[in-house]
Amino acid sequence: MRITGLMVQYYKSCTTELWYLAHGIIPQQEDENLRIGRFIEEQYKKREKTRNVIVDDSVSIDLLNSLGEVVEIKKSKKMNEPKLYQLYYYLLKLKRKGINLQARMVIPIERKTIRVSLTPEIERELEKIEKEIVQIIKEKKPIEPIRKPYCKKCSYYELCWSD
Ligand code: SF4
Numbered sequence: 704m705r706i707t708g709l710m711v712q713y714y715k716s717c718t719t720e721l722w723y724l725a726h727g728i729i730p731q732q733e734d735e736n737l738r739i740g741r742f743i744e745e746q747y748k749k750r751e752k753t754r755n756v757i758v759d760d761s762v763s764i765d766l767l768n769s770l771g772e773v774v775e776i777k778k779s780k781k782m783n784e785p786k787l788y789q790l791y792y793y794l795l796k797l798k799r800k801g802i803n804l805q806a807r808m809v810i811p812i813e814r815k816t817i818r819v820s821l822t823p824e825i826e827r828e829l830e831k832i833e834k835e836i837v838q839i840i841k842e843k844k845p846i847e848p849i850r851k852p853y854c855k856k857c858s859y860y861e862l863c864w865s866d
Pocket of ligand 1: 717718719720848849850851853854855857858859860863
């Protein structure tokens with residue numbers, strides 16, 4: 704089973720969402736927020752001349768040529784922790800290949816950069832997370848949803864709370 708950075712991010716934000724993603728239930732990508740996010744990301748990548756690499760056929764990583772760092776571009780700093788774990792996971796994937804890099808999360812519209820590096824504690828936590836993700840994906844039915852403040856903005860809202 705191939706675990707991706709996005710799965711790690713969803714594990715941290717919502718395991719029901721993780722289950723949907725892993726089972727190929729993908730929301731429509733025409734949401735206004737997603738479009739804005741994609742535009743910001745494309746502009747940044749063009750300006751900074753990032754390079755994309757795929758690790759283990761499953762993890763797509765953008766590299767900042769000028770600094771030799773992994774970079775993740777985000778629209779806002781909301782829901783920071785799950786997004787940071789996505790980046791940590793990229794660093795772990797690279798480390799397992801013998802490549803030790805630093806990373807940065809860039810939020811262009813807020814002119815913010817968050818530096819990210821892997822620590823032994825985070826590494827151990829990610830190993831545990833990988834095992835738990837496998838268990839979640841093996842479930843035959845979606846994980847029972849737990850209501851969160853951001854559910855109303857989630858693309859899976861109707862699937863979780865239609866009744
Ligand atoms: S609507 Fe809420 S519970 Fe359902 S997948 Fe989205 S965030 Fe998770």
